[in-house]
Amino acid sequence: MTIASIRRLSPACGAEVSGLDITQPLGADRVQELHQALGENGILLFRDARLSPEQHIAFSRQFGPLEAHVVGDFNLPGHPEIFVVSNVKEEGKIKGAVYAGQYWHSDLSYMPKPSMGSLLLCHEMPKIGGDTMWANMYQAYNALSDVMKNFIGGLNAVHDYSNAYDTYFAHLKERPPLTPEQRAKTPPVEQPMVRTHSVTGKKALYVNPGFTTGIVGMPREESQPILDFLFRHSTRPEFIYRHQWRPHDLIFWDNRCTMHYALADYDFSVRRHMHRTTIAGDVPY
Ligand code: SIN
Numbered sequence: 001m002t003i004a005s006i007r008r009l010s011p012a013c014g015a016e017v018s019g020l021d022i023t024q025p026l027g028a029d030r031v032q033e034l035h036q037a038l039g040e041n042g043i044l045l046f047r048d049a050r051l052s053p054e055q056h057i058a059f060s061r062q063f064g065p066l067e068a069h070v071v072g073d074f075n076l077p078g079h080p081e082i083f084v085v086s087n088v089k090e091e092g093k094i095k096g097a098v099y100a101g102q103y104w105h106s107d108l109s110y111m112p113k114p115s116m117g118s119l120l121l122c123h124e125m126p127k128i129g130g131d132t133m134w135a136n137m138y139q140a141y142n143a144l145s146d147v148m149k150n151f152i153g154g155l156n157a158v159h160d161y162s163n164a165y166d167t168y169f170a171h172l173k174e175r176p177p178l179t180p181e182q183r184a185k186t187p188p189v190e191q192p193m194v195r196t197h198s199v200t201g202k203k204a205l206y207v208n209p210g211f212t213t214g215i216v217g218m219p220r221e222e223s224q225p226i227l228d229f230l231f232r233h234s235t236r237p238e239f240i241y242r243h244q245w246r247p248h249d250l251i252f253w254d255n256r257c258t259m260h261y262a263l264a265d266y267d268f269s270v271r272r273h274m275h276r277t278t279i280a281g282d283v284p285y
Helices: 028-041 053-061 137-142 146-155 162-168 182-187 221-233
Strands: 005-008 015-017 043-047 079-086 117-124 132-136 156-159 189-192 193-196 203-205 211-215 240-243 251-256 258-264 273-279
Touching: 005 028, 015 028, 028 043, 028 251, 043 240, 053 117, 053 273, 132 137, 137 203, 137 221, 146 193, 156 240, 189 193, 211 221, 251 258
Parallel strands: 015 043
Antiparallel strands: 005 015, 043 251, 079 273, 117 251, 117 273, 132 240, 132 258, 156 189, 156 211, 193 203
């Protein structure tokens, strides 16, 4: 069996998959094909995915076990597998994680086993703005000099969830610091700076501005300029696909070979409401 239709979205990354009924079980061959297509394209777009929370969970589970977000307040009541990304306020309370992902990051890179992939389903979107961008980290790695590839190829970097709270969220009352319990669940971890994709076998750069705070064995004075260069390099426009959401778009992205950024360029009084499932991954190597 082959995927009915797959169309590349940009030279950087992304492909649109059509002709599949994703409300029904896919079967092992199809799942395998989609795993391969994901690893090759970095993101897969499914249009008009009118999925209930149960269907969204069932579709996602075919690609691996799901995990609940460490900040439980953002999980959908009754469905802890769904992380709500939203600015919608009801009865004075925001219904999910507001300002989520408004910095370059790869989901859960701060955990010993970061997420393999995430599936974000768009329910409501402002008419203008609120796009998401993905960077192709294979291309970023390939475009480095051999000297830089050799240098970082043997190094590990430190990833820390609280970095996002200390920097990007520091001024936001809606994103108070992590509680001691949440902090205890997310101590800093070390990850290889270059990782090998377990499906394609290709190498990808694996550092991100959201969570990567240092290089193991180097003082900050030495590591920060290297990280700053790698962050700048990996977000070169030619490595980026920018998606303009329509309601019922479902995007499945690969956290092993992409990082992403949610643009905060829209009127925050207009509703932007999304549901995300997060698939467990392996220890990077
Ligand atoms: C996320 O990082 O999961 C959120 C992305 C988005 O809201 O576009």
